[in-house]
Amino acid sequence: MPKRGYHHGNLRQALVDAALVLIEDKGPTGFTLSEAAKTAGVTPAAVYRHFSGREDLIAEAARQGYEIFVDLMNYAFQSGQPSALASFEATGRAYLAFARKHPGHYIAMFESGISINHSPELADVAGRAWGVLERAAQSLSEHIPPEKRPPAAMFSAHIWALSHGVVELFARNSPGRQSPFPPEDLLESGIGVYLRGLGLIPPDT
Incomplete structure (x- = not known):
C-alpha cells in the first residue's frame, strides 16, 4: 500500500x-x-x-505571506485615493490588520531571521511590499521642497519601524505589555506626530 x-x-x-x-x-x-x-x-x-530544510520551508511561508501582504497594502493604498494622507494612513492600518489575521505568515516574514534574499522570488515580493509604502511616502511628501524632503526610503522605513513596534509590543498580546489605548490609536497618533514634525499635516489646534 x-x-x-x-x-x-x-x-x-x-x-x-x-x-x-x-x-x-x-x-x-x-x-x-x-x-x-x-x-x-x-x-x-x-x-x-x-x-531542503526547515529554513527553506519557513522562507516559502514568508514568501506566501508577502504575496498576501503586498495585495493588502496595494488595496489599502488605492482605497485612500485621491488623498495622499488617507492612502498613507490606510497602509498603516493594513499592516496591523495583516499581523492580526496572518500571525504565522507575519512571524515567518519578520521574526524568523530568514533573509529576504533567501530566494529571488522572496526578494522580489518583499521589494514590492516595500515599494507600496515608498509610493505612499513619496506621494505624501511631494509638496515639500526637494532640499527639505526626506528620502522616500527613509520616510517609509520610519513608518514601517513604527508599525512593527506597535504590532510587537501591543497588537499581539506580548506578555506584560498592556496599553490603555488600542493599537490602531497608538499607530495613528504616532504617525501623526511624525507627519507634523515634517510639516505634512497642520498641528493640533
Missing part, C-alpha cells in the same frame, strides 16, 4: 500550512521538519522532496 504522503493533493502546500500552524504555536525555531511532516500527515522523508 502506498504511503499516505503520496496521496496528498498538494504536498508542498500542506507542509507550508503545517509550518504556519507550528510557527504560530511554537515560534520559527521551536519545531522540527519531522513535526511539520507529522502535522501535514506525511513521512519526514517526504519533506525533502520539496524543501
Whole structure:
C-alpha cells in the first residue's frame, strides 16, 4: 500500500500550512521538519522532496505571506485615493490588520531571521511590499521642497519601524505589555506626530 504522503493533493502546500500552524504555536525555531511532516500527515522523508530544510520551508511561508501582504497594502493604498494622507494612513492600518489575521505568515516574514534574499522570488515580493509604502511616502511628501524632503526610503522605513513596534509590543498580546489605548490609536497618533514634525499635516489646534 502506498504511503499516505503520496496521496496528498498538494504536498508542498500542506507542509507550508503545517509550518504556519507550528510557527504560530511554537515560534520559527521551536519545531522540527519531522513535526511539520507529522502535522501535514506525511513521512519526514517526504519533506525533502520539496524543501531542503526547515529554513527553506519557513522562507516559502514568508514568501506566501508577502504575496498576501503586498495585495493588502496595494488595496489599502488605492482605497485612500485621491488623498495622499488617507492612502498613507490606510497602509498603516493594513499592516496591523495583516499581523492580526496572518500571525504565522507575519512571524515567518519578520521574526524568523530568514533573509529576504533567501530566494529571488522572496526578494522580489518583499521589494514590492516595500515599494507600496515608498509610493505612499513619496506621494505624501511631494509638496515639500526637494532640499527639505526626506528620502522616500527613509520616510517609509520610519513608518514601517513604527508599525512593527506597535504590532510587537501591543497588537499581539506580548506578555506584560498592556496599553490603555488600542493599537490602531497608538499607530495613528504616532504617525501623526511624525507627519507634523515634517510639516505634512497642520498641528493640533
